Amino acid sequence: MTMHKKIALASLATMLTVPAFAQFAKPEDAVKYRKSALFVMQQNFSRVAAMAGGKAPFDAKVAADSAAVAEFMSKLPWAAFGEGTDKGETRAKPEIWKEQAKFKEYSEAMQAEMSKLATAAKGGNLDAIKTAVNATGGSCKTCHDAYRKD
DSSP: OOHHHHHHHHHHHHHHHHHHHSOOSSHHHHHHHHHHHHHHHHHHHHHHHHHHTTSSOOOHHHHHHHHHHHHHHTTSGGGGOOTTTTSSSOOBOTHHHHSHHHHHHHHHHHHHHHHHHHHHHHHTOHHHHHHHHHHHHHHHHHHHHHHBOO
């Protein structure tokens, strides 16, 4: 990773993690935060998944960098599912707040799979990446099926 990318990633990390440790000023801020974190995670995961699925040329460095960003981002949105964030422009189902233990279990399972993907991508083996992409995508789907409005 180039120095510029490292600086940009560090800056992004700082900007995105600060709100997670502080209270959000308004519920809408929390919703925006989690949507942004999930979007960046999804974009980076999709880049690796496209390579694994043969829809994009395989580039080991891009896969590793994208998987690392997706792994980092996978840790951020959960602090923004607090009280009052079930309203407004959100695709989150009300079940999230009724089944918090199960929702947390699903989020932790996805984070674990995302870590495995980052490790596989770091290794540069396309077959290992494909396996990790499938497992990660499956964990995302499990949570989306239960807790995301279409």
